[in-house]
Amino acid sequence: MLFNSFAFWLFFLVVGLLYHRLPHRRQNVLLLIASYFFYGCWDYRFLSLIVLSTLIDYAVALGIQAARGQRKKRLLLTISLCSNLGILAFFKYYGFFAAELDTLFHTIGIPMLLPTLQVVLPVGISFYTFQTMSYTIDVYRGDCKPTRDLLDFAVYVSFFPQLVAGPIERATHFLPQVTHQRVWRPEYFREGLYLVVLGLFKKVFVADNMAVLANAIFATPSSQLTGPEVLVGVYAFAFQIYGDFSGYSAIARGVSKWLGFDLMVNFRMPYFAVDPSDFWRRWHISLSQWLRDYLYIPLGGNRHGSLFTYRNLTLTMLLGGLWHGANWTFIAWGAFHGVLLCAYRLWATRKSAATKTKQPQKLAPRLLSMLLMFHLVCISWLLFRAETIAQAGSFAWLMATNFAWTPLATMMLGMVTFYAGPLLLFEAWLEFRGELESLLDVGWGWRGLAYSYALLMCFCFPPPAAATFIYFQF
Structure with missing residues (x-):
C-alpha cells in the first residue's frame, strides 16, 4: 500500500517540489489532485463517496446562507446530516446491526431474513464525514461563512495529510488557510x-x-x-x-x-x-x-x-x-x-x-x-x-x-x-x-x-x- 511504502515519500517529494513553484490557485489544484490520488491508491471506487459528500455539503451550506426562513435552514441542515450519517451508517454499521437484529429475532422465535452484504469500510470515512458535518453545522449556527469556491471546499474536505486519520479540522480554523494566500516561513x-x-x-x-x-x-x-x-x-x-x-x-x-x-x-x-x-x-x-x-x-x-x-x-x-x-x-x-x-x-x-x-x-x-x-x-x-x-x-x-x-x-x-x-x-x-x-x-x-x-x-x-x-x- 502507498501508506506504508517508500512510494509515499517519493509521492510527497514530487508534490512538494511542484507545489512551492505554483501560485495559490494552482497550489490548490495540485493539492486536490494529490489528495484524490493519495486516497485512490487505497481504493479508487470510494473516491465517489468523498466527492458526493463534498458536493452535498457545499450546496447545502450555500443554501443555508441564502435561505431566509429558519425552517428552510433546518431542512437543509437535516438533508446534510441525514446524507452524511446515512452513508456512514451503511458502510460502517449495516452488517453489525443486521446480524444483531437477526440474532435477536431468532432468539424470540421470529425468523427474519435480512440481506447479507459484504460491505468494505472506506478508509477514513468517519473522519471526513465528521469534518464536513461540522462545516454545515457551523454555517447553520452562523459560526462561519460558506465558501463559494468549490475547489477550496474540496481541498478542505480531502486534504491528504489528514484525510484518513485526522485530526478533524473545523472550517473556522482550516478553511481560511485554504482560501487565502499561503506565505512560506523558514520556521x-x-x-x-x-x-x-x-x-x-x-x-x-x-x-x-x-x-x-x-x-x-x-x-x-x-x-x-x-x-x-x-x-x-x-x-x-x-x-x-x-x-x-x-x-x-x-x-x-x-x-x-x-x-x-x-x-x-x-x-x-x-x-x-x-x-x-x-x-x-x-x-x-x-x-x-x-x-x-x-x-x-x-x-x-x-x-x-x-x-x-x-x-x-x-x-x-x-x-x-x-x-x-x-x-x-x-x-x-x-x-x-x-x-x-x-x-x-x-x-x-x-x-x-x-x-x-x-x-x-x-x-x-x-x-x-x-x-x-x-x-x-x-x-x-x-x-x-x-x-x-x-x-x-x-x-x-x-x-x-x-x-x-x-x-x-x-x-x-x-x-x-x-x-x-x-x-x-x-x-x-x-x-x-x-x-x-x-x-x-x-x-x-x-x-x-x-x-x-x-x-x-x-x-x-x-x-x-x-x-x-x-x-x-x-
Missing part, C-alpha cells in the same frame, strides 16, 4: 522536520514493535496466559495505539507545515493526565471537541442539573465508542469512559464542596493520580482491543485472580520499557516544560542528536512486519 521547515521525525519514531520504533507483543497476547487463549502477561500485553497495546495514532497526527502536522498549513494539535501527553476529564483534553482532541460541541452541549451539557449532566456524559461517550466501530467492545469502551467521567465529576463536586480553598496539587499526589488514571485507561484499552466482550472479561478475570509472574512477563516488560521508555521520558520533559515543541528551543546540536537517535532506532530496531495505522479502520 515551517524546522517545525515540520521535528514533527515528522517524532511521528516516525512513535509509529515505527514504538507502535509497530509494541504491536508484536499486543497481537501475540490477544491472539492467545486466556487458558494459556497469566494475569501479569495479560497486563503487560495491555501496556503494550496502550503504547501501540498511542504511538500509532499520535505518530500519524504528528506526521500529518509536519507534512502540512511543509505545505504552509497549520493543523490543530491532536495529542498533549495523554498518559500524564490526572483524571478522566484531563485525559480527554489530551487524547484525540479533535474528536473530543467535536463530541463536546456538536453532541454534549446540544444535549444540554451541564445546564440542567447533575442527573441530566450524567446522562449527557454517558450518551456522548457511548456514541463516541460507537463512532470507533461496529462492535460491542467499542460500545463497552465508551460506556466505561462515560462511567469514569460521571464518577469523577461526582467525586470532584463533593470534594470542592468540602474544601473551601483550592490547593495546588503536590508532586507525589499528582504522580499517584497519573498512575491511577493510566491504569484506568489501560482497562479501557482492554475493552477496545479485545475481539469480543467474552475475551475482555476472561482477560480481566486473569488480571484480578492470577498473579503468577513468568519469564515471558519479564521479557515482555523489558521490551515495553526499552521501546516505550524513551518516549515516556521525553514526554515527561515536555510535560515539565509545559510546551509541546520545547525541543525546538534548544540548540541545533542537541536537536541533531535527538533526531539522529530517533532515526537510528527506527533503522536499527525495525518491527518484524510493517503495520497499517490503527485508525485507518475508523
